[in-house]
Amino acid sequence: MNITASSPSLLNIAAVERETGLLKDTLRVWERRYGFPTPIRDDAGERLYTREQVDRLRLICRLMDQGWRPGKLLALPPDELDALIAADRSTHTPTLLSxxxxxxxxxxxxxxxxxxxxxxxxxxxxxxxxxxxxxxxxxxxxxxxxxxxxxxxxxxxxxxxxxxxxxxxxxSYPRPGKPPRVLLTTLPEEEHGLGLLMVEVMLSAEGAHCCSLGPRMPLTDIVRAAQTADADVVALSFSAAFPARQALEGLRALRASLPPTVELWVGGAGAPARIRGEPGVSLIRDIAELPLGVSDWRTRH
Structure with a gap:
């Protein structure tokens, strides 16, 4: 039987990435590490995913937004994921989207x-x-x-x-460009840039000098850009879909490569909690905390 990407109810990996927001690399890592998703292969060897798998991935993404880690969620059957979603909905009533x-x-x-x-x-x-x-x-x-x-x-x-x-x-916003000088970007595997832009808005409103590189920057380029911009802070954003272990490894490597005088601020739904407490790293769990972070930096400097 010939199986192709045009087969009904089957999506290729690019389509799954678009529908779920999960990077292709993340899907492959989960398949290898956790045994899900379980794509079939077409005649050319390309991965194809059923609609049921994509729907389950969407549930997992939603729960990751609420702080759950993929290792726990990927082991759960769809009915247990539905139960977790239902519990989350009971505590959150949409008030704006109407x-x-x-x-x-x-x-x-x-x-x-x-x-x-x-x-x-x-x-x-x-x-x-x-x-x-x-x-x-x-x-x-x-x-x-x-x-x-x-x-x-x-x-x-x-x-x-x-x-x-x-x-x-x-x-159109006046930028006094006061310290700290903040370099904003993401690790090379993180392509979601909305959170990064929201952070830039919050920091600019505090008068901080912001330099955004956009998403997906290699570590060596982040370090070089921090030196070029004479940055006081490097701020990184992580979406919920970003693998926690990969985030932790990347952050530790970046921290080791930056001068000790440059602080590392980390935020977003996928920011690894285990980075909290490490020297030179600040974990910002809520974007509303940013003004306090700027005030604290200015007090210390």
Whole structure:
């Protein structure tokens, strides 16, 4: 029997990456280390995933957003994953993704979405835009995506519009460029950049001097850029899908390569908790903690 990527209900690894946000390398590592997912191979040897496996991966991603680690989740059958999701939903009631905002997302209405962002920006300022709208809205959209109320194009539309608006807001925002000088990026295997941009907005609102390299930077380039920018802090963001062990190894290697005077700040849903307490590393669990982190740095310097 010929099996190809065009076979019904089968998705290739690129399609699974788009639908779940999990990197191809992560999918391969999980397959090798945990025995799931279990793709079949087409006639060319390429991996193909069933819809059931993709749905299970989406459940796992949602729970990882809530702090669960993949090693635990990948061993659970779908019904136990559903039970964990149900328990999480009972503690979180979406309050933002409704009315005109939900309609704008589903209709891909750029102007309506920008009006919502602009209204909150004028009322709450840059920090309020992030902490009171974007960050909680990200959670609500994740819930809606998991339920099937929003599709992959809707989620991608939202992400692109948020990033476009935040970059525009930053471009028109006065930047005094006070210390600390913060270099923002991710490890080379982390391609999600929205969290990084949200951090840049929060730091800029505190008057910090930010230099963003975007995602997926090799360690040697991060070290070189920190020297070039005369950085006081290197800030890294991790999405929930990033493997914890890989994050820990990368952070320790980077910490060992940076001058001791350069601090390493780590945040995001995938930031490894075990890095807490290591010299020269600050773990930031909530983006709302960033202003306190800047204030603390200035007090110490």
């Amino acid at each position: 009315g005109e905002l939900a309609a704008a997302l589903r209709a891909h209405d750029v102007d309506a979405l920008r009006r919502t962002f602009q209204t909150v920006l004028l009322e709450k300022g840059l920090k309020g835009l992030i902490t009171e709208l974007i960050a909680p809205l990200n959670v609500d959209i994740g819930e809606a995506w998991l339920r099937g109320d929003l599709g992959v194009p809707d989620e991608h539309f939202y992400t692109e519009q948020v990033q476009t608006f935040l970059r525009g807001a930053l471009a």
